[in-house]
Amino acid sequence: MVSITLFGGSGRMGRAIAEVAGQRADVAIVPDGGDVFVDFSVPAALDAHLDAAVAGGTPIVIGTTGLEAAHQRAIDAAAERVALIQAANTSLGVNLLSHLVREAAARLGDDWDIEIFEMHHRMKVDAPSGTALLLGRAAAEGRGVDLDAVADRGRDGISGARTSGHIGFAALRGGSVAGDHQVILAADGERIELGHRAESRIVFARGAVAAAAWLAGKPAGRYTMADVLGF
Template sequence: MARIGIIGSEGRMGQAIADVLGSSEEHSHAGGVDAHDQGGGDVAALADRSDALVDFSAPAALEGNLHAAIGAGIPILIGTTGLEAAHFTAIDNAARAVPVLQTGNTSLGVTLLAHLVQEAAARLGPDWDIEIVEMHHRMKVDAPSGTAKLLGEAAATGRGIDLADHTDSGRDGNTGARPTGAIGFAALRGGTVAGDHSVILAGEQERITLSHLAENRSIFARGAVRGAAWLVEREPGRYSMNDVLGIG
């Protein structure tokens, strides 16, 4: 049984993870901390009584949360979105000391979807245009979503290109023709949508659409718990949800 501590415990995901742990017969809830008490000490105390941490807080808190995991010698799963280059550098550094799993989406279904997108992009080639459409609830603050970026990275990996050099988003006005080989993004916001993502591969007179619809936030919570528990007793390193599912 893994004791899992939640950073960002009062957020939507933190509460969903607590609910999953509360009904789990395999793992237990080691406690949680949130923005008002993330001064470092409370996170460190949580780490000391946990076998693994899950972090769904905020980018500004990431470095301190990584230090807490390193100090306690336990793994950490990071589901916080809106990360920038400096955050990924900090994650890489932490992964030298403890197991770290960072992902834009903890859903097992999305993990498999990304694998399928990579395969499709690799096999169909650049003649097929790729568009990624996502919709989330009105309170979401970042766009495109972390999951959309994850799917974009999967498509770029399949094509053997750098996503940053081939992203096409925020179209407005007279934009001209679509750049060949671009990976497009569109972000929709409204209502209470937990998360819908579609990857459209459009060729000459045919289209393929690969989609995932999240009906409830609990799917992400269950995946986060499974991923965090999987990390326990792993060697230090950088992991992904693909590793949890055994996808090569």
């Protein structure tokens, strides 16, 4: 039995994780002192949660998005002391999609433009989504470039012709959409579209619980969903 202490338990994802955990016999949600922490709260709370993980030697799964460079440095430092997974998306399908995007970008030249479209519910506060950025990083890694150097995160007005080799992002918000993502690779006369649609937050919750169960007892270091899923 793996016990999980959940940060952000009152939010949409927290409630979904509690529901999934309640359906498994090998995990349980506990208010504190769990074998693993799972954080789906807010960026402002991350430092305190990392400090608690390090102080207790407790592995932690981080699903919080909208993080900035300072948060990433804190995560890197914590991973030197405890086992840690930071995942913009814990869905099996999305992590497979990321693998496919990396492979496609590696095999196609810069004459193939890459655009990433995402849509989420009206209450989401950050854009592009963490998953869109995950897919963008996969595409950039496939091409051997730094995403920050080639990302176009918004176009408005007379933006000029598209820059060859750049990776574009478009974000839509509305309704109750759990998460739609599409990666478009477009060349003259042909187009490849790779996508994923989440119909419920349960798909992310299942992956988060699986990640927590897998992470329990692991030595300090950074791990990924690919490690959890054996990709």
